Amino acid sequence: xxxxxxxxxxxxxxxxxxxxxxxxxxxxxxxxxxxxxxxxxxxxxxxxxxxxxxxxxxxxxxxxxxxxxxxxxxxxxxxxxxxxxxxxxxxxxxxxxxxxxxxxxxxxxxxxxxxxxxxxxxxxxxxxxxxxxxxxxxxxxxxxxxxxxxxxxxxxxxxxxxxxxxxxxxxxxxxxxxxxxxxxxxxxxxxxxxxxxxxxxxxxxxxxxxxxxxxxxxxxxxxxxxxxxxxxxxxxxxxxxxxxxxxxxxxxxxxxxxxxxxxxxxxxxxxxxxxxxxxxxxxxxxxxxxxxxxxxxxxxxxxxxxxxxxxxxxxxxxxxxxxxxxxxxxxxxxxxxxxxxxxxxxxxxxxxxxxxxxxxxxxxxxxxxxxxxxxxxxxxxxxxxxxxxxxxxxxxxxxxxxxxxxxxxxxxxxxxxxxxxxxxxxxxxxxxxxxxxxxxxxxxxxxxxxxxxxxxxxxxxxxxxxxxxxxxxxxxxxxxxxxxxxxxxxxxxxxxxxxxxxxxxxxxxxxxxxxxxxxxxxxxxxxxxxxxxxxxxxxxxxxxxxxxxxxxxxxxxxxxxxxxxxxxxxxxxxxxxxxxxxxxxxxxxxxxxxxxxxxxxxxxxxxxxxxxxxxxxxxxxxxxxxxxxxxxxxxxxxxxxxxxxxxxxxxxxxxxxxxxxxxxxxxxxxxxxxxxxxxxxxxxxxx
Ligand SMILES: [Zn+2]
Numbered sequence: 001x002x003x004x005x006x007x008x009x010x011x012x013x014x015x016x017x018x019x020x021x022x023x024x025x026x027x028x029x030x031x032x033x034x035x036x037x038x039x040x041x042x043x044x045x046x047x048x049x050x051x052x053x054x055x056x057x058x059x060x061x062x063x064x065x066x067x068x069x070x071x072x073x074x075x076x077x078x079x080x081x082x083x084x085x086x087x088x089x090x091x092x093x094x095x096x097x098x099x100x101x102x103x104x105x106x107x108x109x110x111x112x113x114x115x116x117x118x119x120x121x122x123x124x125x126x127x128x129x130x131x132x133x134x135x136x137x138x139x140x141x142x143x144x145x146x147x148x149x150x151x152x153x154x155x156x157x158x159x160x161x162x163x164x165x166x167x168x169x170x171x172x173x174x175x176x177x178x179x180x181x182x183x184x185x186x187x188x189x190x191x192x193x194x195x196x197x198x199x200x201x202x203x204x205x206x207x208x209x210x211x212x213x214x215x216x217x218x219x220x221x222x223x224x225x226x227x228x229x230x231x232x233x234x235x236x237x238x239x240x241x242x243x244x245x246x247x248x249x250x251x252x253x254x255x256x257x258x259x260x261x262x263x264x265x266x267x268x269x270x271x272x273x274x275x276x277x278x279x280x281x282x283x284x285x286x287x288x289x290x291x292x293x294x295x296x297x298x299x300x301x302x303x304x305x306x307x308x309x310x311x312x313x314x315x316x317x318x319x320x321x322x323x324x325x326x327x328x329x330x331x332x333x334x335x336x337x338x339x340x341x342x343x344x345x346x347x348x349x350x351x352x353x354x355x356x357x358x359x360x361x362x363x364x365x366x367x368x369x370x371x372x373x374x375x376x377x378x379x380x381x382x383x384x385x386x387x388x389x390x391x392x393x394x395x396x397x398x399x400x401x402x403x404x405x406x407x408x409x410x411x412x413x414x415x416x417x418x419x420x421x422x423x424x425x426x427x428x429x430x431x432x433x434x435x436x437x438x439x440x441x442x443x444x445x446x447x448x449x450x451x452x453x454x455x456x457x458x459x460x461x462x463x464x465x466x467x468x469x470x471x472x473x474x475x476x477x478x479x480x481x482x483x484x485x486x487x488x489x490x491x492x493x494x495x496x497x498x499x500x501x502x503x504x505x506x507x508x509x510x511x512x513x514x515x516x517x518x519x520x521x522x523x524x525x526x527x528x529x530x531x532x533x534x535x536x537x538x539x540x541x542x543x544x545x546x547x548x549x550x551x552x553x554x555x556x557x558x559x560x561x562x563x564x565x566x567x568x569x570x571x572x573x574x575x576x577x578x579x580x581x582x583x584x585x586x587x588x589x590x591x592x593x594x595x596x597x598x599x600x601x602x603x604x605x606x607x608x609x610x611x612x613x614x615x616x617x618x619x620x621x622x623x624x625x626x627x628x629x630x631x632x633x634x635x636x637x638x639x640x641x642x643x644x645x646x647x648x649x650x651x652x653x654x655x656x657x658x659x660x661x662x663x664x665x666x667x668x669x670x671x672x673x674x675x676x677x678x679x680x681x682x683x684x685x686x687x
Pocket of ligand 1: 386387388408409410411446447448451453458
């Protein structure tokens with residue numbers, strides 16, 4: 001390794017010294033360095049967070065699967081763009097491909113976004129196999145670990161498998177380990193495309209912006225663990241002059257524990273990655289699905305809407321079942337031509353939506369645009385729009401009759417139709433909130449030869465097609481809120497986060513403790529306001545509070561609720577409105593990221609220093625625990641008020657930090673909220 005860089009271009013964050021063949025990025029907690037060796041190859045030689053070096057041997061920044069060895073850059077040129085982006089452009093020897101890697105730096109946040117683009121400047125086609133957006137070699141250290149996060153699974157077990165953090169010491173990783181997308185191709189059906197490297201002082205968080213097939217592979221080799229992170233089951237024939245962009249990878253260094261890392265990560269994602277959200281976000285939702293399923297009409301839903309509005313809901317969403325064509329023998333009949341069913345809504349959906357708005361709520365509607373009725377009008381008119389594999393349509397396997405077929409968004413005609421159709425639905429029916437569902441995957445993808453994509457890259461083309469449709473939809477309807485739902489959490493990643501405002505976490509939303517655990521785990525990666533769960537038929541105060549760690553809602557037949565249940569919900573709504581501003585602030589899992597008899601979360605207001613502690617007791621004989629919240633200001637006196645009542649306590653910041661605070665819950669299951677705020681400075685002085 002060389003000494004201090006001979007700085008040719010630098011603002012202190014990015015240093016480039018082409019003569020010496022050294023390029024470096026330095027942020028408070030994350031530092032990366034690439035060097036050209038004597039043979040001319042340029043490799044990543046260092047990736048440090050805090051004091052720890054994570055690169056155990058120099059690693060090529062680009063590799064082509066199928067070739068015997070990863071290939072390193074030669075003939076590298078580097079430029080610094082706008083002082084915050086390092087652009088390395090090089091030629092990859094065996095293929096002659098040109099590869100451009102751009103690393104954009106968010107210096108105060110210790111975050112970089114790495115983008116790789118491949119260009120064929122040779123005279124002939126070049127075959128690209130599965131491509132990884134990130135390569136690393138990490139040491140086999142016993143005092144550091146790799147963490148991955150399970151995705152959104154249908155989940156009746158407790159503790160849930162969904163969004164479970166799985167950690168392995170780096171010296172215990174087996175010969176070859178791989179995690180990735182679900183077999184059906186949905187990105188987070190098995191694991192979220194994210195991983196963490198952790199040690200006692202901090203670590204590295206990494207996520208890929210990709211909503212389709214992907215893989216994180218770790219292979220043991222000597223003293224290294226070789227790690228690749230990229231799209232899988234893919235190949236593409238790159239024509240002369242053609243460019244192809246790989247999914248972006250976001251890398252974040254952090255100091256402290258995983259809560260500190262997750263807090264910084266969520267702040268960055270909310271600020272720089274996700275669409276902005278409306279004021280008073282997230283809105284408290286009513287969704288009709290679990291109360292009525294497909295058995296709906298305007299009269300019944302309007303009655304529910306009145307109750308929901310009175311109880312404090314802020315958006316009323318009609319889920320599946322509003323369109324014409326549904327038949328008893330086919331769940332998907334009518335899908336593909338998304339036209340209102342005037343037998344159920346005689347005055348039309350726009351008029352229904354106006355009534356909802358007159359009650360003070362926004363109006364929402366569900367669609368599943370990527371899946372259509374095989375016997376419907378759309379497929380009859382455009383049989384070639386269906387995604388196919390080995391000559392047959394890609395179907396959702398089902399036991400109770402037709403389950404629909406998958407459209408191919410690798411086909412630009414389908415992209416245009418879908419964009420126009422969904423914009424029409426939003427505009428014609430006056431939709432404020434669109435729930436975009438995706439209950440089937442594309443498997444290995446469409447292999448049709450006549451859709452405008454290649455036979456081996458159908459899933460890649462579909463995923464980019466989806467992004468294009470969502471981008472055009474948002475440009476045409478800038479105030480529209482989009483809820484991302486893929487059977488609950490099966491396509492939740494930085495790719496969908498780029499275009500959507502909230503995410504339905506899991507279709508298993510029936511048991512409070514499971515919903516709570518899902519949000520607890522998913523919140524390690526995703527902004528809390530992006531995590532949407534509802535109360536169904538369980539509706540005591542703890543059940544409602546268990547859904548308050550993210551976006552809160554209800555899906556229940558409110559007309560059957562007792563007066564007491566209504567009053568409990570109204571109390572929950574009042575509590576949630578007090579908690580809501582804290583959801584964009586820091587969260588600390590005071591009982592750790594794993595499920596136990598108790599869960600306790602501290603959530604801190606992002607601008608004033610007050611915080612709330614939500615505590616839940618689910619099992620066991622222990623009716624009292626002591627938790628140690630992070631005290632935002634040690635020099636203040638803190639007033640602690642318990643939602644269960646009693647006199648408010650005051651305690652000095654130092655005492656609170658040193659001794660923590662005791663929480664008692666007698667009931668099982670039961671819950672408590674502690675509201676903690678500093679007393680006024682005058683009170684501090686006189687006290
Ligand atoms: Zn296709």
